[in-house]
Amino acid sequence: MPMVLGKCVLWRCCVHLAFAPIISSLRSLSMGRAPCCSKVGLHRGPWTPREDTLLTNYIQTHGEGNWRSLPKKAGLLRCGKSCRLRWMNYLRPDIKRGNISSDEDDLIIRLHILLGNRWSLIAGRLPGRTDNEIKNYWNTHLSKKLRLQGIDPDTHKPLPHGSGEANSRKKKNKKGKLSSASMTNNNNNGQINKKQEQALTKKRNKDSRDADEKKNRHTIHLPKPVRVKSFSMLPRNESFVSMTSAASDRVINNNVGDDDNNNNNNGTGGASFFIGDDECGDYKMMMMRGEDGSDDLDLGFDHHQYQLCAGDEDDFISGEHNLDKLYNEYLQVLKTTNEVADNNAATTDDDHELLDQLDSFAESFLV
DNA sequence: AATACTCGCAACCGCAACACG
DNA sequence: CCGTGTTGCGGTTGCGAGTAT
Numbered sequence: 001m002p003m004v005l006g007k008c009v010l011w012r013c014c015v016h017l018a019f020a021p022i023i024s025s026l027r028s029l030s031m032g033r034a035p036c037c038s039k040v041g042l043h044r045g046p047w048t049p050r051e052d053t054l055l056t057n058y059i060q061t062h063g064e065g066n067w068r069s070l071p072k073k074a075g076l077l078r079c080g081k082s083c084r085l086r087w088m089n090y091l092r093p094d095i096k097r098g099n100i101s102s103d104e105d106d107l108i109i110r111l112h113i114l115l116g117n118r119w120s121l122i123a124g125r126l127p128g129r130t131d132n133e134i135k136n137y138w139n140t141h142l143s144k145k146l147r148l149q150g151i152d153p154d155t156h157k158p159l160p161h162g163s164g165e166a167n168s169r170k171k172k173n174k175k176g177k178l179s180s181a182s183m184t185n186n187n188n189n190g191q192i193n194k195k196q197e198q199a200l201t202k203k204r205n206k207d208s209r210d211a212d213e214k215k216n217r218h219t220i221h222l223p224k225p226v227r228v229k230s231f232s233m234l235p236r237n238e239s240f241v242s243m244t245s246a247a248s249d250r251v252i253n254n255n256v257g258d259d260d261n262n263n264n265n266n267g268t269g270g271a272s273f274f275i276g277d278d279e280c281g282d283y284k285m286m287m288m289r290g291e292d293g294s295d296d297l298d299l300g301f302d303h304h305q306y307q308l309c310a311g312d313e314d315d316f317i318s319g320e321h322n323l324d325k326l327y328n329e330y331l332q333v334l335k336t337t338n339e340v341a342d343n344n345a346a347t348t349d350d351d352h353e354l355l356d357q358l359d360s361f362a363e364s365f366l367v
Numbered sequence: 368a369a370t371a372c373t374c375g376c377a378a379c380c381g382c383a384a385c386a387c388g
Numbered sequence: 389c390c391g392t393g394t395t396g397c398g399g400t401t402g403c404g405a406g407t408a409t
Contacts, residue, residue: 046377046403068394084395085378120397135398136376 043077047086051076055083056091089132096128100137108134109142113156 043051058074064087067080076083089095100108104126111122119131119138126134143153152159 044379066394080394081380082378088396089377117398131397132377139399140375 041077042071042079042082044082047090051078052086052091055087059087059091085132089130094128095130100129100141104129105142105145108138109146109156112138112142112153 047055054074054076055070058070062073067084070076070080071078071083074083078086107125108122111125115121117135119135123129123131123134138153146153146156147159150159151157
């Protein structure tokens with residue numbers, strides 16, 4: 001209902017409102033969902049350079065927001081939603097175009113293990129990348145890559161025997177039917193025929209070459225400066241604001257495992273997170289302290305104690321050479337999480353609890 | 368050369384959460 | 389607390405380019 005009414009207002013902004021089909025559409029409001037851009041005379045499909053210019057100029061002058069009224073003010077025959085999407089995914093000046101590096105590959109996969117299909121959160125860890133881009137990249141590259149490695153991209157667990165890339169590609173063609181290739185695969189009961197195998201080998205070799213190439217331009221990205229919130233996902237608006245406001249440093253005191261999660265930790269003493277960038281634009285460190293005031297990050301587990309960042313609180317890690325260190329520490333935590341998950345077969349309730357805590361811990365500084 | 372097919376990605380859709388009066 | 393409008397997210401679609409037949 002809100003959407004319906006919202007679009008009703010949107011329609012008033014439409015210069016083609018007088019057209020008969022639109023009146024018909026208006027009448028149909030009471031019968032179902034209102035269309036967004038279609039049937040109301042607004043442009044759809046690919047954006048033209050002129051539209052891009054209009055949108056960019058308007059936002060540079062007036063800023064983001066008020067997406068619904070923006071198209072009218074900017075002189076665009078687009079719906080606000082379309083404008084927002086275009087800006088967020090394509091026109092924003094801080095967007096990084098180009099190939100996704102092998103480091104980003106790795107990070108995306110690891111973040112996906114932790115976060116699942118929460119593309120916006122994953123994208124939040126990759127400066128300049130959009131959720132749409134990450135999502136597309138996952139669907140077109142990484143899920144295939146994992147399948148080729150015998151890993152189920154959804155669960156990140158080994159695929160059942162015989163269910164590899166070739167067998168899992170039941171891609172639909174444009175008519176919504178299974179393609180002949182995939183049908184062939186089905187008929188062969190998962191067997192890859194010679195040509196397909198050659199194609200896969202060719203692709204593997206290419207991927208391998210690409211990976212080698214990318215290794216030579218090794219870069220590591222720290223998380224964007226975000227507001228930290230304990231064990232819960234940020235409201236969307238906050239996360240957006242925090243992701244885009246790298247102007248000032250923030251020091252956030254975060255009680256790891258407080259509230260309901262507290263019973264699994266050694267008291268309420270928190271870990272302090274510092275996530276931000278310095279005046280030069282370089283990211284500083286993330287500081288975590290144990291509840292006893294030590295520099296260890298004490299999660300309160302009997303057999304899992306991670307020392308993420310040692311040193312005094314003032315001893316910020318900064319500079320490129322330290323990014324590797326922090327990244328490796330970060331990966332180490334994720335790795336341990338994965339190992340625990342891998343051994344999950346004979347888990348006890350305590351182990352489940354531990355896994356939950358690890359996930360929560362990881363999330364607490366991902367968010 | 369023509370056609371069929373695959374792939375990558377921008378854009379769209381529907382929904383849910385959030386903001387606000 | 390409720391109703392309404394706005395924003396953001398994730399899934400999906402479909403176009404166009406590239407590749408195979």
